[in-house]
Amino acid sequence: MSDWIDIGALDAVPQRGARVIKTTFGCVAVFRTAEDEVYALDNACPHKQGPLAEGIVHGKSVTCPLHNWVFDLETGQAQGADEGQVATYPAQVAEGRIMLEASFLQLRAAE
Numbered sequence: 001m002s003d004w005i006d007i008g009a010l011d012a013v014p015q016r017g018a019r020v021i022k023t024t025f026g027c028v029a030v031f032r033t034a035e036d037e038v039y040a041l042d043n044a045c046p047h048k049q050g051p052l053a054e055g056i057v058h059g060k061s062v063t064c065p066l067h068n069w070v071f072d073l074e075t076g077q078a079q080g081a082d083e084g085q086v087a088t089y090p091a092q093v094a095e096g097r098i099m100l101e102a103s104f105l106q107l108r109a110a111e
Contacts (some may be wrong), residue, residue: 002091004099010036013098018053018062023100028089029053031062031073031097038098039073040091046084 005023013019013032014071019041021028029043029052037060043053050066060073071081090101 003100003102004094005102006097007100008098010038010093013038016057018055018057020051020053021100028100030091030100031057033060033073036093038091040089040094040100041071041076042086043072044052044086045069045071046078047082052086065111078089 005031006038007021007023009052010032013030015032015034018029018031021030021033025042027047031041041052043051045052045064045066047064047069048066050064052063052064054060057100059071061079062073063070069082069084071077072079073085076086078084092099
C-alpha cells in the first residue's frame with residue numbers, strides 16, 4: 001500500500017510551470033503540463049546543476065534554463081543528443097491536490 005504525501009493544491013502550480021517543493025526528505029521539482037498532469041523530478045540538471053523548475057515546460061518535457069537540455073517528464077531521460085537522466089518520483093492529482101509517494105522520497109533521502 002502506497003503512502004502519499006499531500007504537497008499542495010494543483011492550482012498552486014501554473015499550467016506549463018513548476019514549483020520546488022520542500023519535503024522532510026529534500027526538495028523536489030513538481031511540474032504541471034497544459035493537460036494538468038503532474039510529474040516530480042530532481043530539480044538539478046545533471047549537466048551543470050541547472051534549476052529545472054525554472055525551465056520551460058512543453059508537452060511532457062522540460063528544458064533546462066541554463067543550457068537548453070531537454071528532459072522527458074515521465075522518465076527523466078535527456079532527449080536528443082544530450083545524455084543524462086534525473087530521478088523521477090511518483091506523483092498524482094487527487095481531488096485537486098498534488099500527491100507524492102512517500103516511499104520513493106524516503107529512498108531518495110537514504111542515498
